[in-house]
Amino acid sequence: MRARIRQAFQWRHLILLMTLREFKRRYLSIGAALAFTFVVSVGSLLVLSAVFGRHFEGQVSAPYPLFVFCGLIPWAFLQSSVSQSVDSFRANANLVRKISFPRELVPLSVVSVNLVVMASSLATLLPFLLYYGYHPNLAWLWLLVAILSVVLLGTGLAMLLSILSVHFIEIRPATELGIMLWFYATPIFYPASIVPPDLAWIPRINPAARVAEIARCALLFRVAPPLESVLVAVGCSLLVFVAGYALVLRLSATLADHVN
Amino acid sequence: MPHIPSNALVLDSVSKLYSESGGRRLMLASAFDLLRGRRRPPRRALDGVSFTVPRGATLGIIGANGSGKSTLLRVISGVTVPTTGTVLRQGRLVGLLELGAGFDDRLSTRDNIFLNGALIGMRRDVVTKSMDSILDFAELRDFADAPMHTFSSGMVVRLGFAVAMHAEADVLLFDEVLAVGDLAFQAKCFRAIERCRTEGKTIVFVSHDLYAVRNVSDSVLLLHKGRVEAQGSPPEVIQRYWSTVLCEDSLAILERGPLRVVFENGQLTLWHGRKPLTKGFAGYTSVRNFVRWHESDKATWSISSRSDTRIVAVGKYLGLPATQEWLVEIKPDNVLAWEVWMNVHQEVRFEREQASFMFCEAYDCFSAAGHSGSMGQFRRMVSDDWQEIYSIGSERGPVELSSSDPELPVIRFASAGPADTQLLRLVNSDDNFRGRLVQALRKPGSESKSPGRYLFFTGTLKIGDAT
Numbered sequence: 001m002r003a004r005i006r007q008a009f010q011w012r013h014l015i016l017l018m019t020l021r022e023f024k025r026r027y028l029s030i031g032a033a034l035a036f037t038f039v040v041s042v043g044s045l046l047v048l049s050a051v052f053g054r055h056f057e058g059q060v061s062a063p064y065p066l067f068v069f070c071g072l073i074p075w076a077f078l079q080s081s082v083s084q085s086v087d088s089f090r091a092n093a094n095l096v097r098k099i100s101f102p103r104e105l106v107p108l109s110v111v112s113v114n115l116v117v118m119a120s121s122l123a124t125l126l127p128f129l130l131y132y133g134y135h136p137n138l139a140w141l142w143l144l145v146a147i148l149s150v151v152l153l154g155t156g157l158a159m160l161l162s163i164l165s166v167h168f169i170e171i172r173p174a175t176e177l178g179i180m181l182w183f184y185a186t187p188i189f190y191p192a193s194i195v196p197p198d199l200a201w202i203p204r205i206n207p208a209a210r211v212a213e214i215a216r217c218a219l220l221f222r223v224a225p226p227l228e229s230v231l232v233a234v235g236c237s238l239l240v241f242v243a244g245y246a247l248v249l250r251l252s253a254t255l256a257d258h259v260n
Numbered sequence: 261m262p263h264i265p266s267n268a269l270v271l272d273s274v275s276k277l278y279s280e281s282g283g284r285r286l287m288l289a290s291a292f293d294l295l296r297g298r299r300r301p302p303r304r305a306l307d308g309v310s311f312t313v314p315r316g317a318t319l320g321i322i323g324a325n326g327s328g329k330s331t332l333l334r335v336i337s338g339v340t341v342p343t344t345g346t347v348l349r350q351g352r353l354v355g356l357l358e359l360g361a362g363f364d365d366r367l368s369t370r371d372n373i374f375l376n377g378a379l380i381g382m383r384r385d386v387v388t389k390s391m392d393s394i395l396d397f398a399e400l401r402d403f404a405d406a407p408m409h410t411f412s413s414g415m416v417v418r419l420g421f422a423v424a425m426h427a428e429a430d431v432l433l434f435d436e437v438l439a440v441g442d443l444a445f446q447a448k449c450f451r452a453i454e455r456c457r458t459e460g461k462t463i464v465f466v467s468h469d470l471y472a473v474r475n476v477s478d479s480v481l482l483l484h485k486g487r488v489e490a491q492g493s494p495p496e497v498i499q500r501y502w503s504t505v506l507c508e509d510s511l512a513i514l515e516r517g518p519l520r521v522v523f524e525n526g527q528l529t530l531w532h533g534r535k536p537l538t539k540g541f542a543g544y545t546s547v548r549n550f551v552r553w554h555e556s557d558k559a560t561w562s563i564s565s566r567s568d569t570r571i572v573a574v575g576k577y578l579g580l581p582a583t584q585e586w587l588v589e590i591k592p593d594n595v596l597a598w599e600v601w602m603n604v605h606q607e608v609r610f611e612r613e614q615a616s617f618m619f620c621e622a623y624d625c626f627s628a629a630g631h632s633g634s635m636g637q638f639r640r641m642v643s644d645d646w647q648e649i650y651s652i653g654s655e656r657g658p659v660e661l662s663s664s665d666p667e668l669p670v671i672r673f674a675s676a677g678p679a680d681t682q683l684l685r686l687v688n689s690d691d692n693f694r695g696r697l698v699q700a701l702r703k704p705g706s707e708s709k710s711p712g713r714y715l716f717f718t719g720t721l722k723i724g725d726a727t
Contacts, residue, residue, distance in 0.1 A: 014378040021375060024366050098361035099379050100338035168287040253341040256334065257278060 004102070004249055011102055018109035019116070026113070033113075034120045041076065041121045045069055048189045060191045062220040063132050069125050070219050071188035071212035074150040077118040078157075078208060079179055085110040085158035086175050089166050093259045103252035104245065107158040115151065129219060142218035142225055145234065150211045152237035159244035163251050166259050188212060204228075207236035267350065268431050268462035269313040269336060274345035276331050276486075277302040305331040306342070307486040315350070315430075318463040320477035320494065322470065322501055328486040329466045333357060333435045336464060351430025351462070354380050358435065359420035365409035369400055369419065372408055376423045390426040397452075398422035418445055425452050432456060434465035450476070470498050510561045512571045516590040519723055523563070523588060526556035526575050528617075530596070532723060535667050540618045540695045545584065545600055545716065548612040554580055581606035582709075584716065594669075594723040600716040604709045613702040615717040616687075618695035619661055622668055626686050628652055628659040635661075638691045646697070647688045654682035658722075659698055661686070669724040673698040677718045681706070 020030075027033035045065055053064045060067045085107040089096060092106050165171035186208045187195070195203060203209035210233035217225035279302045306328045313319050323329050334340050336347060337355030362379045363372045373394055377387040387394075395401045398418040408416065424432070434453075453476060456463060467473050473480055473494060480497040482490040490500045510525040520531040528543030529536070545556045559575035566572075570589040577583065587599040600615060624635045629652050639647050652659070658674035675682050687697040700717055 011378075013384050014375075017371075017375045017378050020371070021364050021367060024371075025364070028366075094358075095362050095379065096339075098339065098355075098357040100355065101379050101381070165284075167284065168290070169284050170287050256340040258284075260284070 004104075005245075007102060011105060014101065015105055015109055015112060018105060019112040022109050022113045023116075030116075033117065037117045037120050038124050041069075041072070041124060044076075045072065048072070052189050056190055056194075059193060062216070066125075066128060066132055066134070066220060067191075067216065068189050069128065070215045071186070073118060073121045073125060074146060074211045074215055075183070075186065075188050075208060076121065077114050078150055078154045079183070080117070081111045081114045081154035082157045082161060082175060083179060084114070085162045086165050086172050088158075088162050089255065089259050096259050097256045103255050104159060104248045107162045107248075108155065111151070111155050111158050114154070118147070125219075134220060134222070137222050139218050139222040139224060142214055145225075145230060146211045146214040146218065149207065149214070149233040149237040152234075152241040153207055153211070156237065156240035156242070156244035159248045160240070163244075163248050163255070166251075166255065182206075182208065185209075186212065205232065205236075207233050207240075210236075266314055267312045267348075268315045268317070269311075269350070269464070270346075270348040271312070271336070272310050272346045272348075274306055274309045274332075274335060274342040274347060275304065276306040276328075276335060276340070277343045278305055279303075305486055306335065308345070309483075309486070309488055310345075311481060311488060311491060313431075313462055313464060315462055316457075316460040317478045318457055318476060319465075320473035320480045321464065321466045321483060322468070322473055322480060322498070323483035323489075327483040329483055330357070330435055331486075332483065333433050333464070333466055337433050349431065352381065352428065353431040353433065354424055354427045354429035355433040356420065356424045356435065357433070360413075360416040361420070363408055363416060363420065366407060368405045368407055369395070369411075370404050372419070373423055376420070377427070380424065380427050382423075382427050386426075386428065394419075394422045394426050397425060397448075414442060414445070421445075421449055421452075425456075429461065431462040431464070434463070434467075436466055436468065470501070474498055510563065510573075512563055512566050512573075514569050514571065514588065514590050516569050516592070517594060519590055519594045519596070521588065521590060521596060523561075523571055523573060523586075525561045526559050526573075526584075528588065528596075528598070530617075530721075530723070532667075532669055537619055537668065537671070537723070538617060539620045540689065540693045541616070543598070543615075543617045543721075545615045546612070547580075547602075547610045547614075549580060549608060549610055552579075553612075556584060556586075559584065581608055591720075596721040596723065597718075598721065599718040601713055602709075602716040603713050604711050606711060608709050609707045610709060611707055613716060614699050615701075615719070616697050616699040617671075617673065617721065618689065618693065618697050619671065620668075621694045621696060622663045622665045623661040623671070623696045624664070625662045626650060626660060627662075628684065628686070629656045635686065635688055635696050638688055638694050640691045646690060649686040649688055651683050651685040653680075654684050654700060655680065657684045659684045659686055661696060661698060671698070672722040673700075673719065674722070675700040675717065675719040678702075678715050682717075 023030050023033050027036055045068055048068050049065045057064050088106050088110050096103065096106070161171055161175055185202055186206055187203055192203050192209065192213070210229045213229050214225040214233060217223055279300065309332060321329050321332060333355065334357065335342050337353065337357060339355070339357065362376045364375065367375065370391070373391060374387055378384070395404055400415060400419060403411070453463060477494050479492060480494045481488060482497045482501050490497045512523045514521040514523070518533045522529040526544060527541065530538045530542065541555065541557065547554050554577055556575055559577045561573050561575040563571055563573045573586045575584045582605060583603045585601040585603065589597045591597055598615070626633060626635055626649065628650055631650065633650070635649055654675040658672040660670060660672045662670045673684065675684060681703050682700050683703055685699040685701060687699055689695040689697060700719060
């Protein structure tokens with residue numbers, strides 16, 4: 001696997017080109033993609049604030065829009081990486097069936113597109129943070145841990161689901177349903193404190209919830225996140241990443257026979 | 261001195277199985293099958309294929325549809341892996357399984373060249389360096405920044421070939437890609453392939469174009485039902501292809517003594533030893549309905565029974581409510597018996613009905629009913645009527661064709677029915693075909709055919725001079 005990751009790295013030029021292609025497929029140009037992302041993220045922030053803002057305002061220890069934004073950015077990355085890559089092998093069947101290249105590049109390029117989108121969303125968040133007086137300090141570096149975990153998690157799930165989707169029909173609808181459930185099971189627009197005690201284990205084992213927690217600690221509370229959060233987030237993500245990558249490697253040799 | 265492997269490709273007992281349940285399934289259904297222990301038997305696309313391709317050699321792969329050619333190329337190119345067996349590759353391999361695979365409609369030509377180049381493993385600086393040359397080869401310099409969705413399919417194909425030709429590959433694989441594009445581009449492809457050969461590159465290609473296979477390859481591999489049926493020099497293997505693989509539905513070869521008759525979809529070709537006797541249309545029937553001629557070779561034939569010396573075949577006409585049935589048999593003493601029945605399904609008019617053989621132009625003498633003469637020269641004609649040289653009532657036959665070439669045996673054509681309604685004719689084709697024809701044609705009258713079965717022609721062709 002290490003050799004294979006090194007090989008994928010050698011093909012980074014191709015990942016770049018495929019990412020570019022994904023961008024053009026989806027948004028025509030990168031500029032349009034970034035503008036689009038800005039509008040969508042600010043839009044969904046406004047919607048969530050308008051709907052839940054008044055209700056949760058007093059229960060979170062930060063301005064509600066910022067609270068939502070910190071959780072929403074990694075979540076949006078996770079959600080779109082997974083939902084867009086589920087069908088990626090099938091969408092690229094003509095490549096996979098005719099050309100020999102490292103197969104993992106197909107879901108990886110979808111994830112890369114979303115990585116760029118996440119970066120631009122974070123850039124959008126920055127002026128809001130400064131406006132509300134959240135100036136940067138060293139704790140912001142913890143954001144990198146959150147990003148690392150969510151990238152590992154998103155990549156792993158993207159690989160896992162895209163390769164399974166080649167073989168099984170249920171994967172796509174199950175993914176859509178799963179993402180919806182996961183969204184409500186993750187404290188993004190509500191604080192973790194309102195979760196009833198008998199359900200409190202859910203956000204504890206949920207890596208997405210842990211990522212949101214780390215991001216909020218870093219940007220809003222400006223303190224180091226609890227060690228447990230870091231361990232769960234990074235541990236789960238790493239596990240999913242290794243499982244996804246291993247499955248793709250195992251099945252990529254005969255992928256061309258199955259994809260259609 | 262470093263050891264340089266002399267083989268570019270080594271395949272050792274490569275087999276490929278495709279499970280019938282491949283593709284996407286319901287997970288639930290798969291689990292159910294697993295629980296009940298039900299497994300569909302896999303289909304064997306390749307079965308113990310072993311061969312080597314020396315460095316710098318060109319190998320052509322031929323075989324009928326479904327014989328495993330494309331699977332073999334996929335396995336060699338690494339798009340998929342063999343189920344068992346091994347494939348060893350030496351040097352950089354570039355496979356063109358489909359020209360234009362890996363292009364994206366929404367990208368510009370330039371971006372697509374970068375993407376496609378990267379997909380087949382070209383380094384970025386190599387692509388940058390060869391960009392102009394690729395655009396020139398594909399004749400797309402003026403369209404470098406146009407998006408691909410504005411391209412014709414020919415332009416896409418040209419671009420695919422152009423990129424692959426600049427990939428600095430040691431081994432090139434082509435799957436039936438030489439058949440696409442217009443004639444000018446095909447010629448360009450062949451020149452490029454020729455250049456690759458002189459540069460010492462190894463080439464493996466699949467083609468249905470036997471002419472190309474014969475002239476481009478150093479050796480040819482014949483696949484049949486996933487196995488290597490033959491491998492060797494192009495003429496040998498192509499001969500084998502004709503005699504074994506195509507012998508399936510609409511092709512049969514009858515042999516007895518020196519006489520060989522090939523039935524191919526409504527056409528009978530005759531050979532005496534190694535010498536072809538017929539040319540052009542060879543043995544065929546034709547009927548005219550209103551203004552249109554329907555030749556037997558335009559119908560779709562299938563052979564319903566066959567042995568070494570006898571076949572029964574049925575041909576379905578396109579656009580005529582009729583089928584024709586042929587009984588073809590080589591009898592002892594080099595006699596070919598040919599019986600043709602017509603099955604009419606709906607009332608139809610046949611203005612003309614004839615059964616003919618076109619022989620090679622060296623048959624320039626005829627004799628019939630005590631009369632003999634020369635077939636003469638071919639007329640250069642403005643009209644498309646062929647020139648009748650001689651004709652008699654069929655009961656006064658046979659008619660005979662002979663040649664001054666001692667290797668061409670005398671041919672006697674006789675009709676045995678339907679009695680009293682036929683003429684035997686000797687005809688020169690036009691100057692394009694340059695063939696000598698013997699024909700049995702129905703005399704005018706009884707054009708209207710009601711549904712049912714009737715004898716169209718029965719007769720014999722005797723090859724060689726028996727007294």
